[in-house]
Amino acid sequence: MPAPTHPHPYSETLANGLRVTLRHAPGLKRSAAALRVAAGSHDVPLAWPGLAHFLEHLLFLGTERFPGNEGLMAYVQGHGGQVNASTRERTTDFFFELPVPSFNAGLERLSDMLAQPRMNLDDQLREREVLQAEFVAWSQDSSAQQQFALYKGLPADHPLRGFHAGNRDSLQVQSPAFQKALTDFHQQFYRTGQMTLSLVGPQSMTELRQMAEQFAAALPPGDKFTQTAPPPLTANSYQQVNDQRSNLLFAFDALPAPSAEALAFLCHWLNSAKPGGLLAYLQQHNLADGLKAGPIYQFAGQALLHLELATAGEHLPAIRELLLDWLSFFARQDWAPLREEYTALLQRQQQVSGALQLARIDVEQQALGLCESGVAALKHVLHEIGVVDNFSDHWHLPAANPFLRASEPLANAGLIRGQTSAHRGLRTFAQDRSRSRRERSPMHFSQALPDNSDEGAIYLRWQVEAAASADLHSRLQRSLRQTRQDASDAGVDLSFSAAGNQWLLKLTGLQEPMPTVLEHALKRLTTIDADSPRGEAQTPSMPIRQLLEALPGKCLPPSQTSDDAKRLWTTSRWDGLALGLNPQTQSAMGLALSRIPGTPDSQLPLTPHSNGQYRWSQIDTASSEHALLLLCPTASCEMTDEAAWRLLAQLCQTPFYQRVRVELQLGYAVFSALRQLHGTTAIVFGVQSPTTSAVMVLEHIQQFIKAIPDLLEKLDEASFTQLRQSLVAQFDEAALSVRDAAELLWQGKLAGHSSDYREQLVAAIGQLDRPAVQAAAQRLINAEGGCHCLANEPMPGAPWQATN
Structure with a gap:
């Protein structure tokens, strides 16, 4: 197994009381920060439920130094990063990830918004309406209500039984008593003694420590405040039953300190579906289709262990x-x-984690395995549950993960082992060094990414005669379940999608286990039959997510469906792309490549570009909430169009959020972003609203699009140049992770671009001037590339046309 590239983080408490964890990870392309405040929804005065959640929202609304359009969220979005926050029972987390050059400016904004929130009354009134919309959605969401109902077996005086989300009634913004409680809560908890800061990045430890000290200097100092201990859970167990789900819960009091890692270890093996385990036995005897075990609450020696059963x-x-x-x-x-295996898989997962994932792991102080004191804590947990000395003899421990074992080195890396006449033309780097001419092999080992890192990516695409039926799609996904889990534990993200007549198998992550993972995945996908087990019923996700899940399939031409997996595999045609793989990994792929079903074809047709139609797809989301996605593709496949579209998407992110969520208050799930689907580049606008119909939401989006030229006009030349430069920087080879770079190049292949697609795109963005972007904005307004709307409501009239 490869040695982990990220060592344990360094921790210390600074002079002013801020606890920091620093991780120098030289292989990372980005940096991340995670800030945890030891205060959450259970720490607020009983008179003001939701105050902690409300404060988290308010902090993002800007400060005197950095107003909303220059604050953390706008800054991170403008530099292609990630940012979010979360309020839980006893903690509030803020976290973001940025390219290295812009990271320090992000830290400045985070410290300023924590220390100097503006707390403007008008802002509070508007933001309260956002929380009201979230509350309405929460109160109507069956899965959220089921989660809330899980606590009904607990003592009535425990804070888990209370309401903490916040709404218009509980957040009495205009009350002086509320304002005092809000200020007191911020002053009491938002100080250095209550905070832990985690920094991760390729910077040296000296640089990271300097940034931590600068961050700490901007915060109000203060000692740690001891959070009030909750009343006892009165250790017991109870159960609840819903329509398709049953729940078992175990409550614990006075657990030893390492109980969190003990519960994590126990749940990992409880969730295993391998033969000999609990889940496999339940499935075999038709008692349950699925099992998901995990702690849903942990604080001050208390824990609530939840087992959800299908x-x-x-x-x-x-x-x-x-x-x-x-x-x-x-x-x-x-x-x-x-x-030993559990420690190995945690090491693998950290090895492929990005900066943001590592920062969140470090701020939570997650253990890397189960230590000896954790073993004692696990024995204590099992004793509390009531284990006995007698048990059945049909149980056995799960088989070892086959992908955690290091593979044998191969002698000749210049040849592909297992190549057959059906795969004649497959090449390695050594066999084909030409990047300029069109690749004609069905599996292209690209040189577009360097092969000197631990990570890589493999894409395999099939064009099939017909779309998979819902039943076949379910069985294909179910067949991969254990392989996907083992691969994930070994540092490889394995996914399979069947959108229309395009099927895609994708592997990203550590390249060393990839050949074996690919071989197992192909075997599982091609051996399903009519008797294969069906998938368990899934709890519906929020409507906007259901639309996003349906989007890839709706972007392809409609086709007939089939349930005959064997015929679809046999008559399919396939091609693929491998990126970042070293010669040894390429050689090890030979056997798997020889087993790919279908006929190799290096000339699969491109997905047809949109013909300018207005298409409407209605998706049943089983929700009373209104949800809509508007997909606006480029007017052509030209690189200049894509470059302009990307700049427009960058320009729109913050103003769209500000207009729709803050000013109009249409909903709480609001976003705009650039997406690439089957090689087509598009700007996607998304809104979920509890009160405004999809048709009305669409009208607001269209009004926003019509105002984009005005947004461009308001940019002075320096701001326009900065916008363009920040977009170019996102595609710098030094800033793109292997995963993101591979996805970009795969989409470029689907669009018919050559292997220097990234370089061409960067050049095209760099050459954009204001007239070119204004012209692109007009093409967007005129929908020259067409429009595709996905919504959970019926189609309006012309010019929209219904699709299947």
């Missing part, structure tokens, strides 16, 4: 007995091999 309530008594039987078996096993 089963009818009538099976719950039998499942409880089987669970106790399995736990009793598990308690008597030698955990040494499980601990």
Whole structure:
């Protein structure tokens, strides 16, 4: 197994009380910060439910030094980064990721908004309406209500039983008492002693520490405040039953300190679907289709362990007995091999984690495995549950993850092992060094990314005669479930999608296990039959996410459906792209490549570009909330059009959010972004609203689009140049992760571009001038590339046309 590239972080407490963790990760392309405040929804006065969540929202509205359009969110979005925040029971987290050159400016904005919030009354009134919209959606969302109902078995005086989201009634903004409570809460908790800052990036430890000290200097100093301990949970267990789900819950009090890592270790093995385990037994005996175990609350020695089961309530008594039987078996096993594998998979996951993931891991102080004190804590947990000495003899520990074992080195890296006549023409880097001519091999080993890192990417695409039926699609996904989980544990993200007549298998992450993962995945996908198990029922996600999930399939021409997997594989045609793979990994792929079903074809047709139509797809989301996506493709496949579209998308992000969410208050799920789907570049606008119909939301989006030329006019020349330069910087080779660079190049291949697509795109963006972007904005307004709307409501009249 490759050695982890990211060592344990360094931690210290600075002179003013701020606790910092620093991780120097030279292989990263970006830097990230995660700031945890030891205060959450359970720490607010009982009179003002939702105050902590409300304050989190207010902090993003700008300061005197950095107003809203220059604040953290706008800055991060303008530099192609990620930013978000989260309020939980006892903590509030703020986190962001940026390219290295702009990272320090992001830290300045974070410290300023934490220390110097503006707290303007008008801002508060507007933001309260956002929380009201979230509350309305929460109160109507069945999965959210089920989550809230899980706590009904707890003592009535425990804060988990209370309401903490906040709404128009609980957030009495104009009340002096509320304003005092808000100010007091901020002054009491938003100080150095209550905070932990995690910084991760390729900068040296000296640089990271200097940034941490500068960050700390801007914050109000203060000692740590001891959060009030909650009343006892009164250790017990209870159960709840819903329509398709059943829940078992175990409450714990006075757990030892390492109980968090003990519960994480236990849940990892509880969730395993491998033969011999609890889930496999439940599935085999038709007692449950799925099991998901995890802690849903942990604080001050208390914990609530939740087991969600896809089963009818009538099976719950039998499942409880089987669970106790399995736990009793598990308690008597030698955990040494499980601990070793668990540590290895955590190391693998950290090895492929980006800066933001690592920063969040560090701020949570997650253990890298199960230490000896964690073993004692796990024994304590199992004792509290009530394990016994007698158990059934049909249980056994799960088989070892096949992808965590290092593969044998291969002798000749210049040849592809297992190549057959059906795959004649496959080449390695050594066999084809030409980047200028069109690649004619069905599997192209691209040189567009360097092959000297631990990571890589593999894309395999099939064009099939017909779309997979819903049942076939479910069985294909189900067939990969265990392989996908093992691959993820070994540092490889494996996904399979079947959108229309385009099927895609994608692997990204650590390249060393990829050949073996690919071989296993192909075997699983091509051996399903009519008797393959069906997938478990899924809890519907929020409507806007359902639209995003449906979007790739709706962007392809409609086709007939089929349930005959064998025929679809046999008659398919395939091609692929591998990026960042070193010669050894390429050679190891030979056997897997020889087993790819279908006929190799290096000349698969491009996806047809939109013909300028106004298309409407209605998606049933089973929700009373209104949700809409508007997809606006480029008017042509020309690189200049794509460059201008990307600049427009960059320009629109913050103003669209400000207009739709803050000023109009149409909804709380609001975004605009550039998307590439099957090689087509488009700007996507998305809104979910509890009160405004999809048609009205569409009108507001169209009004915003018509105002884009005015946004451009308001930019002075320096701001326009900065906008263009920040966009160019996002595609710098030094800033793109292997995963992001690979996805960009794959989309370029689907669009028919050559392997120097990134370089051509950067050049095209750099040459954009104001008239070119204004002309592109007009093409966007005129919908010269067409428009495609996905909504959970019926289509309006002309010019819209319904699609399947």
